[in-house]
Each structure stands twice: as C-alpha cells, then as structure tokens.
Amino acid sequence: MTRLVLASASPARRSVLRAAGLEPIVRVSDVDEDAVAAALPADxxxxxxxxxxARAKAHSVAAALAVDGNGTTEDLVVVGCDSMLLIDGELQGKPHTAEVAQARWQAMAGNNADLLTGHCVLRLRSGVVAAEALDCSATTVHFGKPDPAELDAYIATGEPLQVAGAFTLDGLGGWFVDRIDGDPSSVVGIGLPLLRRLLQEVGVGIDRLWADGRP
Structure with missing residues (x-):
C-alpha cells in the first residue's frame, strides 16, 4: 500500500489533492523557513x-515519521512544497501584516509576476528515504487593479496576510487576477503536472495512489 503524506498545513494544497482523487495524510513540518533561506549561499x-x-519541509516530516514510528511498515511518499512570488527580481513570501500586504499590492496591481513553487518528493520504505525528486514550477500571474476600497476590504479579511505573494487564485484574491500563464494548481500551492512527474521519478504512479488513497 502506498500513501501520500503532505508536509504542509495548507488547506488549499490538501483541497487540490483531494479534488485529484487522493486523501493525503497531513503532517506539518517544524521548519523555520526564514532560517533555512538565510543559511543558503548568497548567490x-x-x-x-x-x-x-520544500526539501527542508519534506525531510523534516520524514524524520518525524521515522522517530515516532508512523509509517515504518508502509510504502509512503512525502511531498513538501513552498511557494513565493518573484516580482521585480525579489522573492516575496507571506506578508503577515496589513501594511506589508498593502505595499505588495501597490507593486503588483496592473503588473505581472512569477509564482514559483518548489516541490520535493521523498519515497520512504520502512521509514528510510529510498529516493528523492526535486523541481520547481513557475506560473506567470497577471494582476488586475483593485480600487482602494476593494483592496482595503480584501486585506481586512486577513486572507492575503498568510499566503505567498499576498493573494490567492482559488479564494477571495481570484477577483483580482486577470489571467495566468501556466499551471493553475501550482499557483494554489501544489502543481499536479509537476508532482506527477516527480512521483514517477521515485517509482510511484498516480494509478497506484488512486487505488490506495481515495477520499
């Protein structure tokens, strides 16, 4: 039996997988994203x-599964993802505050930016990482121009404060996205076409996951 473990608390990512015929096991990593990014080489x-x-999140969850013994007798794939918006050459993560979200939208409105989503897939056998596949999807997002009252109301909902790039495609932010060039699921947070390829690289077909993990 092969089960997919989603190393994310994101309800949007879980919804994408459920709509695609899977019921993932959700395990949230304890990764400090800022610390991981800060430790990378400057270039x-x-x-x-x-x-x-994404790799740090997947490995964190895989290590936790090994420590607590969950899944040590199962054939598991652990999927970690991380999304950030690349605009004017700078990566933008979650704004966290209304002030930062306002500033982001001043730069985004009427412009386009690339939503980058990193993916890491680990194949676990008996609790040990047997294979790993990594890649990134990139989708260009063309933003509309919300008027000031609309933008204030959107930010007041709190939705854009906790999502990469201060917007969603599948939620309230969808009103302000004119179009995208690329994979819509990757903008939501987990790209199905790319994930399928990475699963194949570690030896797991979608048919196998469908058989073992339908909602």
Missing part, C-alpha cells in the same frame, strides 16, 4: 530557494 537563485525550502 542561490529564486528557483533553488523555493526548492530547498
């Missing part, structure tokens, strides 16, 4: 940064 590129963050 690390944006795509490599989000991949390394």
């Amino acid at each position: 690390t590129g944006p795509r490599d940064i989000v991949v390394e963050l």
Whole structure:
C-alpha cells in the first residue's frame, strides 16, 4: 500500500489533492523557513530557494515519521512544497501584516509576476528515504487593479496576510487576477503536472495512489 503524506498545513494544497482523487495524510513540518533561506549561499537563485525550502519541509516530516514510528511498515511518499512570488527580481513570501500586504499590492496591481513553487518528493520504505525528486514550477500571474476600497476590504479579511505573494487564485484574491500563464494548481500551492512527474521519478504512479488513497 502506498500513501501520500503532505508536509504542509495548507488547506488549499490538501483541497487540490483531494479534488485529484487522493486523501493525503497531513503532517506539518517544524521548519523555520526564514532560517533555512538565510543559511543558503548568497548567490542561490529564486528557483533553488523555493526548492530547498520544500526539501527542508519534506525531510523534516520524514524524520518525524521515522522517530515516532508512523509509517515504518508502509510504502509512503512525502511531498513538501513552498511557494513565493518573484516580482521585480525579489522573492516575496507571506506578508503577515496589513501594511506589508498593502505595499505588495501597490507593486503588483496592473503588473505581472512569477509564482514559483518548489516541490520535493521523498519515497520512504520502512521509514528510510529510498529516493528523492526535486523541481520547481513557475506560473506567470497577471494582476488586475483593485480600487482602494476593494483592496482595503480584501486585506481586512486577513486572507492575503498568510499566503505567498499576498493573494490567492482559488479564494477571495481570484477577483483580482486577470489571467495566468501556466499551471493553475501550482499557483494554489501544489502543481499536479509537476508532482506527477516527480512521483514517477521515485517509482510511484498516480494509478497506484488512486487505488490506495481515495477520499
């Protein structure tokens, strides 16, 4: 039996997987994203940064599974993801405050930016990492121009404060996205086409996960 473990607390990522026919086991990593990013070499590129963050999350959860004994007799795949918005050459994560979200939207409105999502897939056998696959998806997002009252109301909901780039595609922020060039699921936080390829690299087909993990 093969089960997929999602190393993320994101309800959006879980919803994408559930809509695609899987019921993931959710385990949240204890990774300090800022510390991981700060420890990388200064010349690390944006795509490599989000991949390394995804890798840190996946390995953190894999280590926790081994310590507590969960899944040590199962065939598991652990999936870690991390998303950040690349705008004007700088990576933007979660704004956390209304002031930062306002500033982000001043730069984003009427412009486009690349949403980068790093993915890491680990194949675990008897609690040991047997294979690993890594990559990053990039989707260009074209933003509309919310008027000041709309933007104030959106930020007041709190939604943009805790999501990469201060927007969502599948939530309230969708009103302010004119179009995207690329994979919509990767903008939500986990790219199904890329994930399928990475799963194949570690020897797991979608048909096998469908058989073992339907909601």
